[in-house]
Amino acid sequence: MKLHTLALLTLSALTLAACKDDAPVNESEDSTPAGGDSSVTVTDADADGVTPADGDCDDANPAVYPGRTEDCNGVDDNCNSIIDEGFGDADNDKTADCVDAEDCDGIDNDGDGVADEGFGDADGDGIADCVGTEICDGVDNNGDGRVDEGYDADGDGFTQCNEDCNDADASAYPGASEVAGDGSDNDCDGSIDEEGLAESSIWFTEIMVNPAKVTDPKGEWIELHNPGTEPVYLNGLTLTSSSGESHIITSASPLEIAAG
Known part of the structure; x- marks a missing residue:
């Protein structure tokens, strides 16, 4: 009876020992220290001391990282999602002057104190053609290849600032033929219908000469008469x-002597 019990105990001990020695070992077991994550690789490609995980918004540029002083260069140097903050923006286009290109718009886009530099200024008035206003001066102020456009109301090729004496009448311009009897200074020489004015067309009926000898506040004067059938x-x-x-007789409006 005792021998049988001893045999069973010996057999059990051998079985347990065999099981312990033959247990498989998991060689792929993660040896990462507690709390670590072996699947995350920490990198700092630009070696600026800040990783993307720490907020480096451009890990290919060592001059870009959180906390850096912002430069005016068109880059978000300090990774705060704002470019060139704190620098001037004269035209308010949200691009700092230091990197802004000059446009032809009458504004100093690049903040150098000069507007529209580098653009044409045909009349040399300091205002670029692209924003220049055409004025009647015989010059192409706005650089569109035309001179004094908008100032030739009657379309006769002469403007009101280019000796057209009547820009509402296409038949009146310098060098035009005078038309007798139309009451217009067609050739813009200051005389009206002079081509049809014959000798004795006007009679002097009275003359005041040297009013110093006669009290007359109007000074010297003449009285004229038109004996013809057409106005003069x-x-x-x-x-x-x-x-x-x-003495040359001048007037902005026609000085007419009616016939008869």
Whole structure:
């Protein structure tokens, strides 16, 4: 009876020993220290001391990392999602002057104190053609290849600043043929219908000479009469005395002597 019990105990001990020695070993077991993550690789590609995990917004540029002083260079140097903050922006286009390109818009886009530098200024007035306003001065102020456009109301090729004496009448311009009897200074020489004015067309009926000898506040004057059948215009006519003195009759409006 005792021998049988001893045999069973010996057999059990051998079985347990065999099981312990034959247990498989897991050689792929993670040896990462407690709390670590062997699947995450920490890198700092640009060696600036800050990783993307720590907020480096450009790990290919060692000059870019959180906390860096912002430069005016068109780059978010300090990784705060704002580019060139704190630098001037004269045209308010959200691009700092130091990196902004000059446009032809009448604004100093690049903040150098000069607007529209590098753009054409045909009339040399300091205002670029692209923003220049055309004025009637015989110059192409806005650089569009045309001179004084908008100032030739009657379309006769002459502008009001280019000796067109009547920009509402296409038949009146410098060098035009004078049309007798139309009451217009067609050739813009200051005289109206002078081509049809014959000798004795006007009579002097009264003259005030040297009013110093006669009390007359109007000074020297003449009275004229038109004996013809058509009106006579005095504009541009010259009165000449026998002593050689002369006077040109001028007026912004026609000076008409009616017929009869």
